[in-house]
Each structure stands twice: as structure tokens, then as C-alpha cells.
Amino acid sequence: MDAERKHPNYLAVWGGLAVLTVVEVVAVYLRIPRHLLVLALLLLATWKALLVALYFMHLRFEPKRLALIAMAPLPLGVILVVAVLQEFAKR
């Protein structure tokens, strides 16, 4: 990132991360149907991870090719899990 580029509001991002963490923990202790809870927790975790990557790691302001480098291994992870789980499904 260029030195002269404007910084995002880091404290607002911090507040967002803190609130989302509290929401996650509270949700675990509420009586929410299991599949909804898992979906909500995964979405909240993804949201938090995106906040960190986009604003703290400044991926939002970096060249797109840099983001591609960072995300390149993720499809391989998905292939790994799906392939092995299919082995279980065949049993």
C-alpha cells in the first residue's frame, strides 16, 4: 500500500470484530436449531476474517493480483475435503 493512501477507520473495524465475537459466543448458548447455528457461526467467522484481510491486511487497497496469490490455495483445500468426504460417503 502506498504511504500516502488514506487509512481506514481501524477502531471501527476493531469494534465490529469485538461485537461479532460477542454475537458468536452468545449464539452458542441460545437455543438455536443446530444447522442454523452452524451456518450463522460460519458466516460470522467469514465476515470477521474478511474484515481482518480487507482492512488490517489492506487487501482492499492492494492490487487484485496480490489477493489472488493469497486465495490461490483455498480451492485446493476445498478439493481435499470434498474428495475425502466422498470416500466416506461410499462406505
Added chain:
Amino acid sequence: MAPAVQPAVPRAEEGIGVYTQKLGMWIFLASEVMFFTSLIGSYIILRWGSAETWPVPQDILNIPVTAFNTFILICSSVSMVKAYAAAIHDDQKGLRFWLVLTVLGGATFVGVQALEYRHLIHEGLLPSGIRDDSALAARLVDSGKLTATAAGLFGSAFYTMTGFHGFHVTCGVICMTFVTVKAFRGGYSGGRFHGVEVIGLYWHFVDLVWIILFTIVYLI
């Protein structure tokens, strides 16, 4: 002819558009994504591929304490990015202050994790499963809520994932300490903020991984 003066700030490379050290860190982080993705993938396979009933994390782990530890790590990520902003503006006092806070935050996280391990081992959760004569065995295994096989899978997955992450945080704290010492010696004055930015990328990545691990291992 006068000798060429070495610029203090590395030039951005033409290809990707970022300087070499940063590109190197991003490539390293891409390999780390692969590493942690394979760990998380293995966990998913163990958990959903296993015929055994998986333990409810809240029955074994202390969620509020770990949530607090997560908050500490998030705070240290903020202090890291504030250190980076201070370095860019050549605010040396701010840089030192925020770096010290970041080191303290990281060390606190590792300390709390060590205490958590100590407590869990005392309770009976080992990497190989739940110890026969322990409080956890009496509460979960002997009452039929959990089989010894599932306990073994959970124990090994838990300590492997959180242990590798803790190792990464420890490495980050050590590196950050070197960066902080260098900052106190004026090593990042005059626009030389790149060292701070590069270690900051690593630190935020470690925070990001923990956000995912906390959800998958402790909450789901």
C-alpha cells in the same frame, strides 16, 4: 562521479506492484493458508466422517476464557495496524507504544493458551484422548456421553490445531520483539516502514486463522 545513494524505501516492483519483501511475505502466507487449510480440512473429515459421536466443545473447553483470549488477539491486531500507521507518518513515539502493546497482547494470548492447556491436561484431556482416572472421564466417558475413540480424535485434533497456531503466535511475538527493539533504536525512522508492514501482515494472518479456528474448534 558521485556514488549512487541507496534509497531508504524499497521501490515497488513493476510486475505485481508491491515491493519485494511484501510480495515474499504474501507468498509465504499463501503457503500458510495451504497449511492451515489442510489442518482444518483434516478436522472436518475426522469430525463428519467419524461414526462416533463428537464431543460438544462446551462440555470440555472453557468458551468464555477463550473468547476473552480471542478479543486480546483482535486488540493486538489493532495495535499492530496502529503501529503501522504511526510508522508511515514517522511518528516514532506512537510506533514504539503500539508495538509494545502488540507484543504484550501476543504474549498474553500465548500465556492464556498455556494456562488453558495446563487446566485441560489436569482435567484429563490429553492429545491421545481422555485419561481414564480423570474428572472428564467420569463426566463424559463413564456416563456414556462420549466414547474413548471420539475423545482420542477430539484430543489429537484440538491440540494439533491450537498447538500449531500457538506456535505461530509465539514465533510472531519473538519476531515482533526484534522489530520493537529495532524501533526503539530508530530503525524505522525516515519513511522506512516496510519492516513494520511485513511483520504486521504475518500478525494479522495469525489473528485471521484464530478467528476461523475459534469458531470451528470451540463454538461449532
